[in-house]
Amino acid sequence: MTSRLRFLGWTLLGLVTLAAVGAGVVLALNLRGEDPLPERAEAFEATPQLVERGRYLALAGNCAGCHTTRGGQPYAGGVPLETPFGTIYATNLTPDPTHGIGGWSSAHFWRAMHNGRSKDGRLLYPAFPYPNFTQVTREDSDALYAYLRSVAPADTENKAHRLRFPYDTQAALAVWRALSFKPQPFVANANKPAEWNRGAYLVGGLGHCIACHGTRNSLGATETQLGLSGGLIAVENWYAPSLADPHEAGVADWPAADVVALLKTGTAPRGSVMGPMADVVFRSTQYLSDADLGAMAIYLKDLPEAVKQEASEEKKAPTAPVRRDAGAMVRGAKIYDQRCAYCHGDQGQGAAGAYPPLAGNRAVTMAQPTNLIQVVAHGGFLPATAGNPRPYGMPPFGHALDATEVAEVLTYIRGAWGNNAAPVTQLDTMRR
Structure with a gap:
């Protein structure tokens, strides 16, 4: 009996130790890449030029698309974002001191963008696409902060998310982040021209195109190694086609001017946008400069060589007629x-x-x-x-x-x- 109790005791101790080690690993992974907040509020000057820059960047990120209800006050939040795990409500981004970001410093805002943490340190749900916004530079984050501090404050209270257990817990979110998120800045490709890198920054960061055009795993995280390979938009039942596949929405053989036209007007000689992408063009890309749209076109046209090779081989092989009733x-x-x-x-x-x-x-x-x-x-x-x-x-x-x-x-x-x-x-x- 004594030996059995001793065995159970050692087993329990082992399980507790494993749990403690696991919790430590999860904590460490959630803290990786984070810089401590400054002890004192940083001096911040929101110049008119910085505010205007932030207004433009907010359009590039389509921030109003999620943070403004139909007919509601701009950036007051409240938009329901349906996910397979429940409903998440977009938060108030106005400078209201109680419900918005009026009490946030630029460092708090940067931490939310880059690390996915709220002012009080809570982990944010990735419906706010910080896995993509983590690539945004501190300078652009400060510009966005300056602009949002300039909009009219709204005392709209943030709605509580309606998520199923255990997805409504910080512990589950911490495990998700440990498995699926690592803060990382945008790193320019030295072998590519400046325009290509600008396009990569916009598409991968503020544009967060992979949030729709990427494949997601069973935990809802985007499979970044697959790139813009297409994916079903959960709940909405629209398919965001692959931007690298010539049989879907790849534009490698399009003139760059046609890609710009599609993003600027919603239509081009070889295609047009509908569904969720129509909203992106309406709220966001039509307002971007021709230079930025051109940079995005250069990046999107640069298909992976593997995809080009696959397309070339498919063109050579005859396709048998599909049998139909x-x-x-x-x-x-x-x-x-x-x-x-x-x-x-x-x-x-x-x-x-x-x-x-x-x-x-x-x-x-x-x-x-x-x-x-x-x-x-x-x-x-x-x-x-x-x-x-x-x-x-x-x-x-x-x-x-x-x-x-x-x-x-x-x-x-x-x-x-x-x-x-x-x-x-x-x-x-x-x-x-």
Whole structure:
């Protein structure tokens, strides 16, 4: 009996020791890369030039998109951000001393941007994309801080997040950060020109493009090693296509001017934006300078060599026709003739400047049909921009077509006029 108790005692001690070591490792990983806050508040001068610089950077980061409710006071927070783990509410970024950042120093703000910690040291949820904002320079962080301190204060109280256990605990967040986050500044590539590096900084940092266009693991962290390889936007059920795949949204063979036009106006000769990306263009990229948009274009056009090689090999290999159900094609053709041909043409040719062609359109033939289903069911609308103030849109058909009919018309479109993409199933459409 005594030996058994001794064994249990040693086992318990071992488990406690392991738990203590594990907690120490998690704590150490959460503190890596952090500089201590200054003991005294730093002198900070918000010059008009700094404030204006911050206003521009806030547009580049689309900060208002998450921190301003529809019709609400700018940057007062309250926007619900739905995640697979529950709902997170964007916080008040106005200079209100109680609910906003009125009591924050520039160092507090920098720590939130770079390290993902609030003023009181609490760990922030990565719905605030500090895994990307960590790349933002201290100078740009200070400019953002100066601008946000200049907006009208709002005494809007921050809403409590509604997350399931254990995701609502700081302990779980600490483990997530230990596994998925490391503060790191942007490091320029010495082998690339200044414009490329500027584009990489904007795309990877303030633009946080990987937050949508990246693949996420089971813990919700972006797989950074996969880059901008595309990913399903959780809850919203839109697919952010790969920016490195020529069959999805890669722009390696686009003229740089067309990439700039797409980000500036929402439309270009070979594509247009809808869904969440339309909101990004409307709220953010249309306001960026041509120089910054050009830098982003240079960076996005510089595809990885592996992707270029894969695309080259695929062009050489003939593609066998995809087998389709003949009945579904006949029924889909009839729906297309009744609902779609008036705008998109009998042969899917579209109408220049108004309705996009469906024949040979990679948005139509992309392996992932999620966005097509969303557009047919809920409509598709380009952003109204200074360069395209009255864009054409597509009305929703979800009220007129059931899941089977949506699947059949998309199966037809993806297999007609030389298109050769996989059929859409009723199960696909029921996930919309």
